[in-house]
Amino acid sequence: MKTRSVPRTRWVQHTEAGETRTVPDRYTEDIPVPPRDWDHILLKAALTAAVAFTGVSVVWSAVSGGGLLATTATPWVAYPVALAYDAAWITCLILEWLARHDPDRAVLPRRLGYAALAIVMVVIYAHGHLADQRVAGIAGAAISLIAKVLWSLVLGRFSYELPTLTREWVRVSRAEIGAELALTQERRQLDRMRGQSLALQAATRTTPMPATPPVATPATPTVAPAAQPAGLPPAATPTHPPRNTQPPPARRTQRRRTTRRATPVPRPATPPQPGPATLPPPPPNQIPPGATLLPVICPPRSTAAPATPIPPAAQHTAAHPATASTGPVERVAAAAAPAVAPVRSAELLLTVADVARLRGVKPGTVRSWVNRGKLTPAPESSDGRNVFRPEAVAALDNPTATPPVAPSQPGPMEGGYA
Structure with missing residues (x-):
């Protein structure tokens, strides 16, 4: 058998002077040569x-x-x-x-x-x-x-x-793979044709857009008005003022002024006195059977503040007419009667910030006035928040004047004998 020499290289461990290194080792190997084909x-x-x-x-x-x-x-x-x-x-x-x-x-x-x-x-x-x-x-x-x-x-x-059988298997496999390849090519052709069609339709706009179906609006149920009980006047129908359809006027830009102007104290305006209001009738399902309904007339409620402070004695006299006479008998009878809280009309009340803005001072100054007794808060103050009546604020201009005393419910001994 013929052989031929082939040079090869391998890595071996070699030690010299106590030190080992890996070095290449070249050698020749004889391998058999196959016969010629x-x-x-x-x-x-x-x-x-x-x-x-x-x-x-x-x-x-x-x-x-x-x-x-x-x-x-x-x-x-x-x-x-x-x-x-x-x-x-x-x-x-x-x-x-x-x-x-x-x-x-x-x-x-x-x-x-x-x-x-x-x-x-x-x-x-x-x-x-x-x-x-x-x-x-x-x-x-x-x-x-x-x-x-x-x-x-x-x-x-x-x-x-x-x-x-092998030839038939190859033929069937070739047919299946050929069908997949043909379908892939046909799909590519169809996609190309579809893209061209869509591009042509978008350019010429020959295809009408699909009509949008109308959106059904739910019908609003109609609620019949409650039956009006007999013997009551018809309830007033609220009317709303017409809306202003004109555009709002353009805002004018004003330059800020560095100097502060003294803000004048506004005078409380007297609103128009409304007429007597009629309470609407209660719902039919809350009216007890056999009850007689009568209209209730409420007195008008005024929102205007009194121009001058009312003395406590006058307030007691207005709230309790029975004590107007100076006789002791009438006073004793009025004291024995049940106390009825006076009905006060709504008044204009000012907060600490409002008083500070009106007087041109800081809110801390207004609080110091309250602590020193220079400014008396109104009895409507609650939760640690003080409110003031305009007459109490106006009294700050006249230090010698006595600030008005907050009215309270009169007792049996007020305005009478000690």
Whole structure:
């Protein structure tokens, strides 16, 4: 058995002077040499010969076909066209090579290849016949035939015959994969066509837009008015003032002034006195059976503050008319009567911030006035928040004046005898 030497390298541990290092070690290894594969060498030689004969055949057929066609056309056109004869049978030969494992599919390319080769051979012989060189024409045609035969033998060497069931399995698999590939290509074509259609519709606007269905508006249930009990006047229907449809006037930008103006104390305006209001009747389901309904007239409630402070004695007299007389009998009778809280009209009350803004001082100054007794808060103050009546604030301008005392509910001993 033949061998051949092959140089190789390996890494080994080597120690010198007590130090170990890894160093490369080069050596030669003999390996057996397999015998020559003469089959493969000869097959490659046959393939090379087929390629060489094909090249010679193409050149000779191009010269012969070009010379024949040059009698009726210019040479630069005739010779390139003559190559089409050889390109035809070579293309059929390539298709036969691709179908070498399926004899049924290789039949048609083989037949068309021989037909194209026959046309090439006729053209070559015709050129030699016109040149009175029939032998040269036959020899040239034989070169193309030999090239075709060599290729057929090489194809037979590289093709393998498959069993019937294996061939059918390959055919079915090829059909399924081909169907998937065809569907993919068709989908791509359909997507391209759909995109072109949408682009054309968007450009021309020929397709009407789909109509938007009307949105159903829920009907508002109508509530019937409650039945009006007999014997009561009709309730007044509230009326709303008409809305102002004109646009609001444009705001004017004013420059801020650095100097602060003294804000005058506004005088409480007397609003118009409303008429007597009639209470609406209660709902029908809350009226006890057999009850007699009578309209209740409420006195008007005034929101204006009194112009001058009312003395406590006058307030007691107005709240308790029975104590107006100076007789002791009347006073004792009024004291024995149940105390009724006086009904006071709504008054304008000012907060600490309002008083500070009106007087031009800080809120802390107003609180100090309250602590020193200079300013008396109103009894409506609650939760630690003081409110003041306008007359108490106005009394700050006259320090000698006595600030008004907050009214309270009169007791049995107020305004009477001690």
